[in-house]
Amino acid sequence: AQTVTQSQPEMSVQEAETVTLSCTYDTSESDYYLFWYKQPPSRQMILVIRQEAYKQQNATENRFSVNFQKAAKSFSLKISDSQLGDAAMYFCAYRRGATGNQFYFGTGTSLTVIP
């Protein structure tokens, strides 16, 4: 079974600074997708960014970017110019490619943004 590990239960960052959240995963598949979801106190999981395993280029969405290291099975999220609204739980998720639709989630990282 696939596992997703987030080793940082809590992180904090000063407003306008940069923070990196870590994620590692275990899989024997070559075709898969990786995601970062944000869950604010409202509880709704919101997609932040996704990465296709076959793409070597790291995904970027405005202030959010990833460092995808396929050989190391590492998928970290970098948040630049942190804003108060970035405070939330962040979950790393894995999904197999064409062979399955199930998502596997890590245990999450709680991000605090300090004004």
Next chain:
Amino acid sequence: EAGVVQSPRYKIIEKKQPVAFWCNPISGHNTLYWYRQNLGQGPELLIRYENEEAVDDSQLPKDRFSAERLKGVDSTLKIQPAELGDSAVYLCASSSDTEAFFGQGTRLTVV
């Protein structure tokens, strides 16, 4: 486009009572998921539907949990009878391609 809609948002029940959660996925999404999220944890899959068929329900405690997705659209998740350990957030999500879209969840408290 409307997102995934869940109801109720909150539910408090006494143990041994039944409870039901409802989910309306995004129109056209064939895949529907029910997840349970315990406090401080990530979501864990309970059941996944492809259209009307439950294709992955290995984590569903079938002695007390049941689910249905009539006509491949709306879905209902039921617990009967509820136990104290069922207190959690129940999330519904739907997908048509590679990413999942989530509802706001139902926070269940069993007292």
